[in-house]
Amino acid sequence: MSSANNLSQRESVFNQEVITRFELYNSLFLTLPFYQVKDTGNLLPFFSAHCEKGTANQESPAEIIKSFFKKYVPDIDHQEQLNRLFRFIQYIERQVVLFDAIEDSSFSKTTKFDESGTLQTLLQQIAGDESQRETIKEKLKNFSLRLVLTAHPTQFYPSRVLGIMTDLIEALKTNDINSINLLLQQLGKTPFFNKTSPTPVDEAVSLIWFLENVFYHALAATQSKLNEAFDVDGLANQLLEMGFWPGGDRDGNPNVKTDSTKTVASLLRQIIFRCYYRDFRNVKRRITFRGVEDAMKDLETILYDNAFNPQEDPENLQGEMLTLLQTVKDKLIADNYSLFVDIIDDLSHKIKLFGCYFATLDIRQDSRVLRNVYDYIAPKVGVILPEGYDDLSEADKLKAIEFATEADFVCPDDADPLIQDTLNTIRLVKQVQKQNGEKACQRFIISNCQQASDILQLINLFLCSGWKKDELTIDFMPLFETVNDLKVAAEVMETLYTHPFYKEHLAARGNKQTIMLGFSDSTKDGGYLMANWSIYKAKVELTAMAKKYDIDLAFFDGRGGPPARGGGKTHRFYASMGQEIANNHIQLTIQGQTVSSQYGSVDTARFNIEQLFNAGIASALHQTQKDLLDDRHKELISIMADESYSLFMGLRKHTLFTEYLEKLSPLKLLSGANISSRPTKRNGDAPLKLEDLRAISFVTAWSQLKQNIPGFYGVGAALNKIKGEGHWDEVVELYHKSGFFKTMIDNCMMSMSKSDFRVTAHLKNDPKFGEFWQMLYNEFEQTKRLLLELTDTQVLMEAYPTEGRSIAIREKIVLPLVIVQHYALECLNNTTDEELIKVYNKLVIRTVYGIVNAGRNLA
Numbered sequence: 001m002s003s004a005n006n007l008s009q010r011e012s013v014f015n016q017e018v019i020t021r022f023e024l025y026n027s028l029f030l031t032l033p034f035y036q037v038k039d040t041g042n043l044l045p046f047f048s049a050h051c052e053k054g055t056a057n058q059e060s061p062a063e064i065i066k067s068f069f070k071k072y073v074p075d076i077d078h079q080e081q082l083n084r085l086f087r088f089i090q091y092i093e094r095q096v097v098l099f100d101a102i103e104d105s106s107f108s109k110t111t112k113f114d115e116s117g118t119l120q121t122l123l124q125q126i127a128g129d130e131s132q133r134e135t136i137k138e139k140l141k142n143f144s145l146r147l148v149l150t151a152h153p154t155q156f157y158p159s160r161v162l163g164i165m166t167d168l169i170e171a172l173k174t175n176d177i178n179s180i181n182l183l184l185q186q187l188g189k190t191p192f193f194n195k196t197s198p199t200p201v202d203e204a205v206s207l208i209w210f211l212e213n214v215f216y217h218a219l220a221a222t223q224s225k226l227n228e229a230f231d232v233d234g235l236a237n238q239l240l241e242m243g244f245w246p247g248g249d250r251d252g253n254p255n256v257k258t259d260s261t262k263t264v265a266s267l268l269r270q271i272i273f274r275c276y277y278r279d280f281r282n283v284k285r286r287i288t289f290r291g292v293e294d295a296m297k298d299l300e301t302i303l304y305d306n307a308f309n310p311q312e313d314p315e316n317l318q319g320e321m322l323t324l325l326q327t328v329k330d331k332l333i334a335d336n337y338s339l340f341v342d343i344i345d346d347l348s349h350k351i352k353l354f355g356c357y358f359a360t361l362d363i364r365q366d367s368r369v370l371r372n373v374y375d376y377i378a379p380k381v382g383v384i385l386p387e388g389y390d391d392l393s394e395a396d397k398l399k400a401i402e403f404a405t406e407a408d409f410v411c412p413d414d415a416d417p418l419i420q421d422t423l424n425t426i427r428l429v430k431q432v433q434k435q436n437g438e439k440a441c442q443r444f445i446i447s448n449c450q451q452a453s454d455i456l457q458l459i460n461l462f463l464c465s466g467w468k469k470d471e472l473t474i475d476f477m478p479l480f481e482t483v484n485d486l487k488v489a490a491e492v493m494e495t496l497y498t499h500p501f502y503k504e505h506l507a508a509r510g511n512k513q514t515i516m517l518g519f520s521d522s523t524k525d526g527g528y529l530m531a532n533w534s535i536y537k538a539k540v541e542l543t544a545m546a547k548k549y550d551i552d553l554a555f556f557d558g559r560g561g562p563p564a565r566g567g568g569k570t571h572r573f574y575a576s577m578g579q580e581i582a583n584n585h586i587q588l589t590i591q592g593q594t595v596s597s598q599y600g601s602v603d604t605a606r607f608n609i610e611q612l613f614n615a616g617i618a619s620a621l622h623q624t625q626k627d628l629l630d631d632r633h634k635e636l637i638s639i640m641a642d643e644s645y646s647l648f649m650g651l652r653k654h655t656l657f658t659e660y661l662e663k664l665s666p667l668k669l670l671s672g673a674n675i676s677s678r679p680t681k682r683n684g685d686a687p688l689k690l691e692d693l694r695a696i697s698f699v700t701a702w703s704q705l706k707q708n709i710p711g712f713y714g715v716g717a718a719l720n721k722i723k724g725e726g727h728w729d730e731v732v733e734l735y736h737k738s739g740f741f742k743t744m745i746d747n748c749m750m751s752m753s754k755s756d757f758r759v760t761a762h763l764k765n766d767p768k769f770g771e772f773w774q775m776l777y778n779e780f781e782q783t784k785r786l787l788l789e790l791t792d793t794q795v796l797m798e799a800y801p802t803e804g805r806s807i808a809i810r811e812k813i814v815l816p817l818v819i820v821q822h823y824a825l826e827c828l829n830n831t832t833d834e835e836l837i838k839v840y841n842k843l844v845i846r847t848v849y850g851i852v853n854a855g856r857n858l859a
Contacts, residue, residue, distance in 0.1 A: 148243030481518030527648030644714030711751025716783030
C-alpha cells in the first residue's frame with residue numbers, strides 16, 4: 001500500500017472516528033450541570049463563533065469581548081460579564097478533555113495506517129529472514145530504552161480527572177451513550193485545578209498514577225512482545241527502564257528536600273507492590289494445585305505486607321520473589337502439565353522489570369550548589385584546599401582534588417539548608433539502594449556542568465558521607481545545556497576519561513557513561529536551529545571521544561513536549577542518527593503535557609514506546625551511511641544555525657523583549673497557577689532577568705501569545721540567506737536526504753501550526769509594541785513561505801494531515817480562551833482597582849490550563 005493511500009485512509013478514519021464523534025458528543029456539553037449559570041451552554045457556540053469572526057477581522061480581544069456582550073447579553077454589568085467568562089472557561093476545559101478522550105479511544109484505528117514504525121512493522125519486515133532476526137538479537141545485547149517522568153508544570157490534569165478520562169475512553173470505544181453522558185456530568189462537577197500549590201510529593205503522586213495505570217501494563221506488554229519475537233529473557237541488560245524525577249530533582253526547586261526524596265522512594269516501592277499484589281490475586285485464582293501452597297503463601301505475605309503495611313526499614317525482595325515464583329513454576333511443569341505457567345512468567349517478567357523500586361529515582365542538583373557544599377565539607381573532614389581554590393584554573397583544581405579521604409561526616413542541623421539537603425540526600429541514597437535495590441537510586445545528575453572538577457568534587461562529597469571507593473554504586477552524569485557548555489562537553493569528558501580515579505570508577509561501572517543534554521535551555525539560549533545543531537555537534541564529538549576511550553556511551557536527552565524544547569516527533573530524531581552518534585541507548589525525559597498526550601493510555605503508551613524502540617534498533621538493519629551528514633551538509637546547517645542564532649540573539653537583546661513578554665503574556669502570573677511546586681524562575685526574589693527565567697516558562701509564555709517564537713524564529717532568515725547565496729537546491733536535497741534535518745524542519749512547521757498572529761494583530765498599531773510585533777510577524781511569514789517552498793507543500797503540515805487537522809480543531813476549541821486571556825491581560829494593564837486585579841489575574845491563570853491542555857505538547 002502506497003504512502004499516499006495510507007495518509008488518505010488515515011485522514012478518512014480520523015474524520016469519521018474523531019471529528020464526527022466529537023461534534024456528536026460535544027452537544028452533550030450543552031447540558032453539563034454548572035451551578036447558578038443559565039444559558040451558558042447555549043451561549044458558548046455563539047461566543048466561539050464571535051471570537052473566530054473577530055480574530056479573522058483582526059479586532060483586539062477587548063473589542064471582541066465587548067461586542068459579544070453588547071450583541072448577545074446586553075443587560076448585564078461588568079461583574080456578571082466576568083462570571084460568564086469563567087463559565088465559558090469551565091465548558092471549554094471539559095471540551096478539551098472530551099476531544100482528548102475521543103482521540104485516544106480511536107487511537108488503534110487512526111494509527112492503523114501509520115508507517116512510522118512500531119514493533120509490529122519491524123516484525124513484518126524481518127518475517128522469514130533469520131539473518132535479520134539474528135542481527136537484531138545481537139543489537140539487543142547492548143541496547144536499552146529509558147523513559148524518565150519529570151515534574152514539569154504543564155501536566156495540569158489531576159488524578160481525579162485522569163481517572164474519569166480513562167473510563168471515558170473505554171466508554172467511547174463502544175459508544176456507550178449512557179456511560180458517556182454520566183461521565184461527562186461527573187466531569188462537569190469535578191474541579192480541574194488545585195486550591196493550593198502542590199508539594200513535590202503531590203507531584204510525585206500525580207505521576208505515579210501513570211506508572212501504576214499505564215506504564216506498568218504498557219512496558220510489560222512490550223517486554224512480552226520482545227520475548228516472544230527475540231527470546232530476550234536471558235539478556236544481561238535490561239531493555240526497558242523507567243526513571244523518575246519528582247522528589248529527586250532539586251535543581252532550582254527550593255521545595256525538594258531530603259524528606260521528599262525519602263517519601264517518594266517509599267511511595268514508589270509501595271505502589272509497585274500493590275501492582276504485583278493485584279496481579280497475584282489473579283494468579284491465586286488459577287494456581288490451586290497441591291505442592292505449591294507454601295511458596296504461594298510466602299509470596300502473598302511478602303506482596304500484601306509491602307503493599308499495605310510498609311515497614312520502616314524494608315529490604316530488597318526482588319530476588320526472593322523471583323525464587324518463589326520459580327518454585328511454583330517448576331512444580332507446575334513437573335506435576336501439572338505446565339498449566340498456567342504463562343501467568344507465572346508474566347508476573348516474573350514484571351518483577352524483573354520494576355523490582356522493588358518501580359522507577360529509578362534520579363537525583364539532580366546544580367553544580368554551583370555542589371561547589372558550595374564542597375567548600376563547606378572539605379575542611380570538616382581534613383581536606384586542605386589551596387588558597388583561593390574556587391578561583392584556580394581547571395588544571396590546578398584537578399591537581400588539588402584528591403580521593404584519599406573516606407569519612408562518615410554527618411551534616412549538623414545548623415548548616416545552610418542547601419548544604420544540609422545535599423549531604424543528607426547523599427547519605428539517603430545509600431539507604432534507598434539497600435532497601436529498594438541498587439537501581440532504585442543510582443544516578444546523580446549535575447546541572448550546569450561546566451568542567452570535570454564539578455564531577456570529581458561530587459564524588460568526593462560521596463566519599464566524605466559514608467560511601468567507600470570500592471562500593472560507589474553511583475553513575476555520575478553531567479548535564480550540558482547551554483550553547484557554550486555544549487561546545488566544551490567533549491573536552492570535559494576527555495579529562496574525566498583520562499583521570500585515574502574516574503577511569504577506575506567507570507571500569508567498576510562497566511565502562512558505561514551517561515551524559516545528559518538539555519534542549520530547553522539551549523533553545524532559550526540560542527534559538528531553535530542553533531540549539532538543535534549544537535546538540536547534534538556535541539553528540540558527534542562526545543561519541544568520538546567515547547569511542548577513543550572504549551566507553552559505552554548513553555545520551556540522556558532532556559526533551560520537553562514542544563519542538564522548541566526538543567519534542568515533536570521525537571522518535572524520528574533517534575531513527576535519523578547516523579553512525580557518528582551513539583544510539584545504543586535511548587534515554588529521554590517525558591515532561592508535562594506529553595505524559596498524558598503520548599502516554600495517557602496503555603494503547604498510546606505502547607505505540608510510542610514501540611516507536612522509540614524501533615527507532616533505536618532499526619539502525620542495525622540499515623548499516624548504510626545515507627543519514628550520515630557529509631562535510632557540505634554540515635557546512636550548510638552550520639551557516640544556517642549561525643544566521644538563525646544571530647537573529648535570535650538580536651531579538652533577545654531588543655529593549656522591548658522582556659517587557660513585551662511581561663505585559664502581553666501571562667509570564668508573571670504563571671507562578672500564581674497552583675500547578676507546580678517550583679518557581680517560574682531561578683533567583684525568585686530578584687527582578688526578572690531572561691537568564692534566570694526557566695525555559696519552560698519562557699516557551700509557555702510565547703505559546704500563550706500564540707506566537708511560539710522559540711520554535712521557529714530565525715529559521716526563515718537562515719533559509720533566506722542560503723537562498724540568496726544560490727544554494728537553495730542543496731538545502732532541498734538536504735531536506736530529502738537527511739532524516740535529522742527533515743525532522744527538525746517538520747517539527748518547526750508543527751510549532752508554527754500552533755501559532756496564530758491574528759490574535760495579536762491589533763498590536764501592529766500599538767505606539768510602543770507595534771514595530772516589535774511587526775518584526776516577529778515578518779519573520780513568521782518569511783519562515784512559513786520558505787518552509788512551504790522547501791517542502792513543496794501548500795499548507796503547514798500537509799504531509800501529516802491528521803495531525804494537522806487535530807491541531808486545527810484544538811486551536812479552534814481554545815481560541816475563546818486565548819481571547820479571554822488577552823482581554824484580561826489588557827484589562828490588567830489599564831486598572832488600579834485591587835479587587836478587579838484579583839479577578840483578572842484569576843481569569844488569566846484559568847485560561848492557561850485549557851490552552852496548554854489543548855495543545856498537548858504546546859508548553
